[in-house]
Amino acid sequence: MQRQIFLFIVGMSLVIILIPSLLVLGFKQGGQVEEAAARQETIRLDPEAGEPLVTVYLSQEKRVIQVPLEQYVRGVVAAEMPIDFELEALKAQAIASRTYIVQRLILGDFSDVPAGAMVSDTVQHQAYLDENTLRARWGLAYEKNMAKLTKAVAETRGKVITYKGKPIYATFFSTSNGYTENAHEYWHGNALPYLKSVPSPWDARSPKFQATVKLPLEKFLAKLSLKPEVTATTDGRPWIEVVSKTTGHRVKEVRIGDKLFSGREIREALGLNSSDFTVRVNGDELEFTTNGYGHGVGMSQYGADGMAKEGKKAEEIIRYYYQGVELQDYRQWIKQTAKNDSQN
Incomplete structure (x- = not known):
């Protein structure tokens, strides 16, 4: 899928x-x-x-x-x-x-x-x-x-x-984050009435339910075609943060510097297991923790x-x-x- x-x-x-x-x-x-x-x-x-x-x-x-x-x-x-x-x-x-x-x-x-x-x-x-x-x-x-x-x-x-x-x-996929996703919120197309978000609590038992990935900052920027300047902030805000989430509790938008990316774009560019992720910056390294495995639809x-x-x-x-x-x-x-x- x-x-x-x-x-x-x-x-x-x-x-x-x-x-x-x-x-x-x-x-x-x-x-x-x-x-x-x-x-x-x-x-x-x-x-x-x-x-x-x-x-x-x-x-x-x-x-x-x-x-x-x-x-x-x-x-x-x-x-x-x-x-x-x-x-x-x-x-x-x-x-x-x-x-x-x-x-x-x-x-x-x-x-x-x-x-x-x-x-x-x-x-x-x-x-x-x-x-x-x-x-x-x-x-x-x-x-x-x-x-x-x-x-x-x-x-x-x-x-x-x-x-x-x-x-x-x-469509089908391996493991949810506890919810499936609305089709239009992942693929940004027309809503399909039969592909709606529903709870899926059974997935917590999956060996693929959670994973952590660490990326060097240089590699992260290269994968997203970004320049190092995006990490420089003057207003006190973090240079990378989740802005909004979907109905299925996945990342909808991420702000990196002054640019917005969809959760799907980040997932696919970085090869993450899921678009439900959190990110932590540790110096010159980023740590992503994902919940679920697959697109979620x-x-x-x-x-x-x-x-x-x-x-x-x-x-x-x-x-x-x-x-x-x-x-x-x-x-x-x-x-x-x-x-x-x-x-x-």
Whole structure:
């Protein structure tokens, strides 16, 4: 969750390419469909699995592979969430990850990946691990872990998160600071009604909940393209201070000298775990203490695991972190006469 996030959020037509003649079916509330403008890319069905094929760019190997959608989701969950998390948390992750790729396929814009691919295996989109990598990583625990992973994906098969009948942008992240963030307060785009700040107290148990980073002043200034003069003050005020905070208790604005920066700008420039941070100046060194890990928008993974430990089901977790949503089966929108890859 790190990405080019809001280029598509408002006003985009949602379409799926279904047949050789490029007939597309658009999502409409109530299950209705409509013809829409054609696009060049086609989504093909796997002849055996009967589900869309996803082409994934493996960044380390610099090649493209093609896998059925549910197999892709399994690889994403394995990469994005610890396998020792509760089953219901893994199921919630499977639903969120499936929603992300289904919406991406519908939008059909793959311009940010190499030709022939729909998505990469990095956090620019969603991290993904293939079975060979998982065998090497899990060793003797492979069979047990794969059985748990497969169960999480199988028990949510086809389910995606929708808002007013359309798949949402299902953002997720590792660990909150105790609250999730309003989407528009982090990305400064249009507010999304389903990505609102909610309390997430379970995250305090995460090993990533708090961290401290020390930076030499010279390095700090260089990363923000600032001159040493910003540290000189004549009015008694500190030369660096937090000016305001967001609804999710993260830094909204920081003043450095006479310049204002957003909390996100500071986080990304310095590589901080979170935009919830405090800063202390010790001579020629700055010490940042962060709470949380990730952008903070959408589902907290450690929060999901905490809810699951309290007996909450995957659907309850989803409805908590994504406000006002429903769960629907994306397969209802797939026309079975779609051209599959074996006919090429």
